[in-house]
Each structure stands twice: as C-alpha cells, then as structure tokens.
Amino acid sequence: MGNTLATHLDRKGHEVLLYDINEEVVKKINEGIHPYVEGIRFKNVKATTDLNQINEFKNLICALPVQVIPKVITKVNLKGKNFISASKGIIHENLKRISQLVKEIEPKLKFFVLSGPSFAEEVSKGLPTAIVLAYEDKEEAMKLQDALDSENFNVYLNDDITGVELGGALKNVIAIAVGLSDGMGYGYNARSAIITRGLHEMANVGEKFGARRETFFGLSGAGDLILTSTSDLSRNRTFGKLLGQGYSVEEALKKINQTVEGVKTAEALYEIIKRENIFAPICEGVYRIIKGEDPKKVYPHFLSNHLREEFQR
Incomplete structure (x- = not known):
C-alpha cells in the first residue's frame, strides 16, 4: 500500500520518499520502477533504507504491517508531524490501536487514518476508488484531503478515528470467516449472513x-x-478459504506467503471481546479455528443466535 499511495501522489505531482528495508525494492523504486505492479513508472518518487531521511517530511504515511510498527516507530522523529495511518489491525502484544501507540510516543502530533475499500493494485492502476480520512484536526484534514483527492481517488472526511481504525482492523477477521464458509462450500446465503452479522x-x-x-x-x-x-x-x-478447504493454518500462511493481518487481529480481538464481554461469535470462532479447533465443529456457532433479537447487543 505504501508503493500504491506513492504512485497516486506521484500522479498528482507530489514529492514522495518511500522507506523500505529491502534494498532491491529501494533500488527498483529509485530507477523509477514500481516494484509490485508491472508497467507503472515513478516520476517524483525516491526510496531509502535510512529512516532518518524521512524526518524532513511533515506528512508521514505509515503503511507497515501493524505488528512491526512498534519496532519502527520509535526510530522516527514524530514531533510536529502529521501521522497518517494506512495500516489496518490491532497490536497483538498490548491490544492497542495505532493511534494509541503513536500518541503515547508523541502526544502533540496530529493523527489521521486513511482507510476504506482500496485494493493496492487497483489504486496503482488508477481505477476508481473511494476512501475515508479520519481526523482530529479538521483544518489540517482538509489540506490532506485536497492533496490526496482526485477524479479516481475520492477522499471523504470522518472525525471518528476510533471507528475508522476498528473498521479497518475487524473486517479482516470477518473476511477470514467468509472465506472459510466459501471454502467449505456453504453457499451464498451463508456468505451474506456472515457479512451482515x-x-x-x-x-x-x-x-x-x-x-x-x-x-x-x-x-x-x-x-x-x-x-x-x-x-x-x-x-x-483467501486464508479463510484455504482453511475451509482443509489446509492447516501454517500451510495456508505459507501458501499465501504475505502478511495476513486478520490472524494477529483475531488473537487480539479475542482478548478484547472476552475482557469486555461482547457477544461476537464469528470473531470468537475465527480465533478458535486459528488456534487449531476443527472448522466443521466451530462453524455452526458463527450464526448461532442463542434465541436473541436481531439487533440485540
């Protein structure tokens, strides 16, 4: 997603510096080549493996996997920055959202969340996308909205940072459940029910x-x-679908060979729903399956209503 947003900002004429630990990726970017989407070239995008070089920029967009953010963020000078989180998840070790972590490190920075339905490859290709920017400072948010918004990348504002953060994180857990249902061949009725519930x-x-x-x-x-x-x-x-087809957690992760944020989020979320006594059988079921329980035995509990009202909380 970092390269994707760089591609979009490059099209708008902004100067962009990307940080990556992979020297081969950095080399490609500095040669003007998008490292992940064939046929896309950069104009004003540079890359570095040196975190210190990003300190000169006021606007920092973080698109790192959530679980590595605590290790990286303490090495960055956050004073006076606009921190725009494009990462989706909950930090497993301490059950914190990214906003909570970053604000503890630098309380005075301005925090934003960029989230919504946005597959990286489609955004990189310039296909139509609508996204939301959550903010705590509306004046600064409007400047960022103007910098990000384009004909095919529509940016809406929302002042509910907590809701936008949690939506981006929790949807990954539900997506695992939907994939699992599809992998087990349970059909469209079940898919619709799991998405809705x-x-x-x-x-x-x-x-x-x-x-x-x-x-x-x-x-x-x-x-x-x-x-x-x-x-x-x-x-x-895809991860959930593989589990539904009989793959183990380890086999499914190996087959995908990319970060599946929903796995760690499911573990953190399970601790939260138990601590707060929240009725969330789908989220709880995904956790149980990730921890090794038989999907066929857990799945019936996804839609178990326990004789409740539909909108009972």
Missing part, C-alpha cells in the same frame, strides 16, 4: 470503545468489509 459484531466492538455505530456502515466499515470478504484478491478471505 459480522458487521453487527464490528459495530458492537466499536461502540464499546466510543466509536459511532454509523461509522461501521460507511466506507471504512461496510465498504471495506464487502471488498475484503468477496474478492479473491483479499489475503484474509
């Missing part, structure tokens, strides 16, 4: 932490959930 669980978790319920019915919630749950471009859906 999963969205309800996402909103329940969000409300517990002060998010607005309506945020989960926007781009960063329902929008991202629908995309991630229904497309085979989704790593989380």
Whole structure:
C-alpha cells in the first residue's frame, strides 16, 4: 500500500520518499520502477533504507504491517508531524490501536487514518476508488484531503478515528470467516449472513470503545468489509478459504506467503471481546479455528443466535 499511495501522489505531482528495508525494492523504486505492479513508472518518487531521511517530511504515511510498527516507530522523529495511518489491525502484544501507540510516543502530533475499500493494485492502476480520512484536526484534514483527492481517488472526511481504525482492523477477521464458509462450500446465503452479522459484531466492538455505530456502515466499515470478504484478491478471505478447504493454518500462511493481518487481529480481538464481554461469535470462532479447533465443529456457532433479537447487543 505504501508503493500504491506513492504512485497516486506521484500522479498528482507530489514529492514522495518511500522507506523500505529491502534494498532491491529501494533500488527498483529509485530507477523509477514500481516494484509490485508491472508497467507503472515513478516520476517524483525516491526510496531509502535510512529512516532518518524521512524526518524532513511533515506528512508521514505509515503503511507497515501493524505488528512491526512498534519496532519502527520509535526510530522516527514524530514531533510536529502529521501521522497518517494506512495500516489496518490491532497490536497483538498490548491490544492497542495505532493511534494509541503513536500518541503515547508523541502526544502533540496530529493523527489521521486513511482507510476504506482500496485494493493496492487497483489504486496503482488508477481505477476508481473511494476512501475515508479520519481526523482530529479538521483544518489540517482538509489540506490532506485536497492533496490526496482526485477524479479516481475520492477522499471523504470522518472525525471518528476510533471507528475508522476498528473498521479497518475487524473486517479482516470477518473476511477470514467468509472465506472459510466459501471454502467449505456453504453457499451464498451463508456468505451474506456472515457479512451482515459480522458487521453487527464490528459495530458492537466499536461502540464499546466510543466509536459511532454509523461509522461501521460507511466506507471504512461496510465498504471495506464487502471488498475484503468477496474478492479473491483479499489475503484474509483467501486464508479463510484455504482453511475451509482443509489446509492447516501454517500451510495456508505459507501458501499465501504475505502478511495476513486478520490472524494477529483475531488473537487480539479475542482478548478484547472476552475482557469486555461482547457477544461476537464469528470473531470468537475465527480465533478458535486459528488456534487449531476443527472448522466443521466451530462453524455452526458463527450464526448461532442463542434465541436473541436481531439487533440485540
């Protein structure tokens, strides 16, 4: 996603510096070559393996895998920065959202979240996309909105940082459940039910932490959930599908060979729903399967209503 956003910003004429630990990737970028999408060239994008070089920039976009952010972020000078998180997940070790971690390190920085239904390859190719920018400083957010927005990359504003963060994280867990259902051949009825009930669980978790319920019915919630749950471009859906087809967790992760954020998020989320006593059978079931329980025995609990009202919380 970092390279994707660099591609988009490059098209808009912005100066961009990318940080990556992979020297081969950095070399390609500095030669003007997009390292992941064939046929795309950079004009004003440079790359470095030296974190110190990014300190001269005011706007920092973080698109790292969530679990490595704590190790990297302490090496960056965050004073006076706009920190725009494009990472989706919950930090497993301490159950914190990225906003909580970053604000602890530098309370005075301005924090934003860029989230929504946006597969990297499609954005890189300039295909139509709508996304949301969550903010705590509206004036600065409007400047960023103007810098990011384009004809094929529509940026909406939302002041619910907690809701936007949680939507981007939790939808990955539900997408694993949808993939699992599809992998087991349970059909479209089941897929639709899991997406709908999963969205309800996402909103329940969000409300517990002060998010607005309506945020989960926007781009960063329902929008991202629908995309991630229904497309085979989704790593989380693919992971779940492989589990449903009989692969072990280790085999599925090896086959995908990329970060599947929903795995660690499911583990962190399980701790949260147990601690807060939140009714979330789909999220809990995904955790149990990741920890080795038989999917065929766990799956029936995904849609078990325990004789509840539909919108009971």
